[in-house]
Amino acid sequence: MSHDIFMQRALQLAAQAEQQDEVPVGAVLVLNGAIIGEGFNQVITLNDPSAHAEAMAIRAAGQALQNYRLVDTTLYVTLEPCAMCAGLITHARVKTLVFGAADPRTGATGSAIEVVNHPSMNHKIEVISGVMADECGELLRQFFRRRR
Numbered sequence: 001m002s003h004d005i006f007m008q009r010a011l012q013l014a015a016q017a018e019q020q021d022e023v024p025v026g027a028v029l030v031l032n033g034a035i036i037g038e039g040f041n042q043v044i045t046l047n048d049p050s051a052h053a054e055a056m057a058i059r060a061a062g063q064a065l066q067n068y069r070l071v072d073t074t075l076y077v078t079l080e081p082c083a084m085c086a087g088l089i090t091h092a093r094v095k096t097l098v099f100g101a102a103d104p105r106t107g108a109t110g111s112a113i114e115v116v117n118h119p120s121m122n123h124k125i126e127v128i129s130g131v132m133a134d135e136c137g138e139l140l141r142q143f144f145r146r147r148r
Helices: 004-019 053-065 083-091 133-147
Strands: 026-031 034-040 074-079 096-101 126-129
Touching (some): 004 026, 004 053, 004 096, 004 133, 026 053, 053 074, 053 083, 096 133
Parallel strands (some): 074 096, 096 126
């Protein structure tokens, strides 16, 4: 299965975040080949430190499915999740995490720390990294260059 289609949608959502002067990260949650939740960073817009792209997509999917357990889903996100989002992904029981750019400073799938598949976690997640990493990373690099 090609992950590029869903990662491309996540990149479109990241561009929406950037238009709102938010860090350009987008996320899409998929079940059986259909998008059931989408999100992009809105921490500034919503004055909510938890309004990361992954959280927004997971919240939308939970509402759509009327279930807090998102079993058999795949989450696509343009940037490696932070510790908060990694915990959320685990508690939601997402089956597969696909991300683009690694985050060596705060990435919680092994780049900085390991939360997603920490030995103490009872739910294990398949992690696929580096999907469209160049495109995802470049969007972030350009954003931060403009801000400096």
